[in-house]
Amino acid sequence: MKYSNFVIVVALGLSCTACGQQTVKEKQISTPTSKKQQTMDVSKITDLQVKQAIEALQAGDKSWYSFFTENPVMTDDGNKVDFKSFFANALGKEVFLSIDRVENDGKEIHGNFKAGQWGTFPVFFIFHKNPEGKFDRLDIGQDK
Numbered sequence: 001m002k003y004s005n006f007v008i009v010v011a012l013g014l015s016c017t018a019c020g021q022q023t024v025k026e027k028q029i030s031t032p033t034s035k036k037q038q039t040m041d042v043s044k045i046t047d048l049q050v051k052q053a054i055e056a057l058q059a060g061d062k063s064w065y066s067f068f069t070e071n072p073v074m075t076d077d078g079n080k081v082d083f084k085s086f087f088a089n090a091l092g093k094e095v096f097l098s099i100d101r102v103e104n105d106g107k108e109i110h111g112n113f114k115a116g117q118w119g120t121f122p123v124f125f126i127f128h129k130n131p132e133g134k135f136d137r138l139d140i141g142q143d144k
Contacts, residue, residue: 044099047106050127053135054099054109060092069136073128077141090116096123110143 040058045051049067056064064087074083093116101110104126113123121142128137 040096040098042099044102045106045109046102047127049129049133049135050106050109053127054096054125057091058095060095062091064091067135068138069130069134072135073137075139075141083138 042051042054045054053064053067072083074081074086095114097112097114099109099111107127109125114120124141124143126139127135130136
């Protein structure tokens with residue numbers, strides 16, 4: 001009788017341990033992958049203001065707007081668009097997945113971009129800086 005009670009206690013203990021292990025495993029699987037997007041490497045960007053602006057864009061931070069003049073010119077694939085309206089929809093939803101190439105003294109960024117409902121594709125962002133150091137124009141588009 002003593003031996004059968006011991007076997008039951010051990011069996012119950014092992015089953016509780018197994019349940020606890022599954023819970024830990026489930027938590028590990030459900031780890032969000034969005035952290036990769038937030039920590040994307042921006043070290044290739046040599047212009048400090050462009051780098052800070054891209055970091056704000058990646059974070060979905062409204063400080064993005066502070067890098068620009070009040071009404072910057074913006075083009076998307078060569079078509080003029082309203083900067084504020086465009087980023088009211090894009091900020092926090094659209095991000096670079098990689099920075100593949102940087103040109104024009106750090107003001108031209110090429111990389112893979114996740115554009116919300118439009119999918120993922122290569123893009124360019126070309127920042128134009130005024131004499132006061134603010135961006136007064138942004139040209140973006142699908143890269144070839």
